[in-house]
Amino acid sequence: MRVTLQQFWLPFDVYAVDYKQNRPELVDRDSRTGEQLRSISAEYFRSMDEHARTLNEKFGKPVVFVVPVGQASIVLREKIIAGEAPGLTRQNDLFRDDIGHPTAPLQALAAYCHFAVIYRRTPVGLPAPTSLAEYDAALNRLLQEIAWDAVCANPQSGVHR
Numbered sequence: 032m033r034v035t036l037q038q039f040w041l042p043f044d045v046y047a048v049d050y051k052q053n054r055p056e057l058v059d060r061d062s063r064t065g066e067q068l069r070s071i072s073a074e075y076f077r078s079m080d081e082h083a084r085t086l087n088e089k090f091g092k093p094v095v096f097v098v099p100v101g102q103a104s105i106v107l108r109e110k111i112i113a114g115e116a117p118g119l120t121r122q123n124d125l126f127r128d129d130i131g132h133p134t135a136p137l138q139a140l141a142a143y144c145h146f147a148v149i150y151r152r153t154p155v156g157l158p159a160p161t162s163l164a165e166y167d168a169a170l171n172r173l174l175q176e177i178a179w180d181a182v183c184a185n186p187q188s189g190v191h192r
Contacts, residue, residue, distance in 0.1 A: 033096060033149075034095045035095075035098050035148055035149065036079065036083055036096065036097050036098065037098045037141070037145070038076060038097055038098060038100055038101040039100055040100070040104040040105075040131055040137075041072055041075060041131070043056075043130060043131065044063055044068065044071060045058070046071055046072065057129055058129075060108075060121075060122040060123050061121050061122050065105055065109040065112070068105045072102075072105070075101070076101060076102065079097055079187075080097060080185070080186075082095075083095045083096065083097050084187065093189055096148050096187065097148075097185055097187035097188055098141075099144060099182060099188060100140065100141045100145075100181075102181045102184070102185065103140055103144050103178050103181035103182075104125070104140065106181060107125070107140055107173075107174070107177055111125075115173075116136075116173060117167040117170045118165075118166040118167050118170050119136060124136070135160075135166075136174060138162065139171070139174050140178055142160070143157070143174055143175050143177075143179075144178045144182055146178070147178055147190060148182055148188050148189065151190050153175070153179045154175045154178055154179060155172065155179055156175070157175060159171035
């Protein structure tokens with residue numbers, strides 16, 4: 032049996048485990064840089080990987096695998112900042128609301144990350160989901176490439192090139 036553990040992007044772009052009780056101030060996601068997002072997320076990413084490692088040690092074999100959606104989402108946001116994400120002009124285009132519920136491109140990115148971890152193969156070349164029909168095919172390929180790179184870069188995913 033293999034268990035996947037999804038690492039997500041941070042609600043409100045802040046690492047606050049009590050955000051439901053103490054709602055953070057609204058954030059202008061378009062003002063964030065990739066470096067800022069990595070800094071804000073570093074403790075969360077570290078703790079997620081450590082949790083998976085601890086569980087795997089407890090079971091004596093790798094059974095828990097991290098799906099690095101949060102790390103992939105930062106790369107996508109950097110591509111948007113650089114003007115390299117076809118059809119996406121603002122980081123806010125990825126979110127439906129302040130807390131960070133995803134729009135179709137971010138949903139597809141998450142799905143591609145899961146595909147890569149579950150099947151241990153690249154999602155590059157898969158057909159675009161119908162939810163991306165309004166976007167250029169180049170965006171679908173970019174999402175697939177970002178997902179594959181993020182999964183391969185995270186040792187806790189269990190996937191290697």
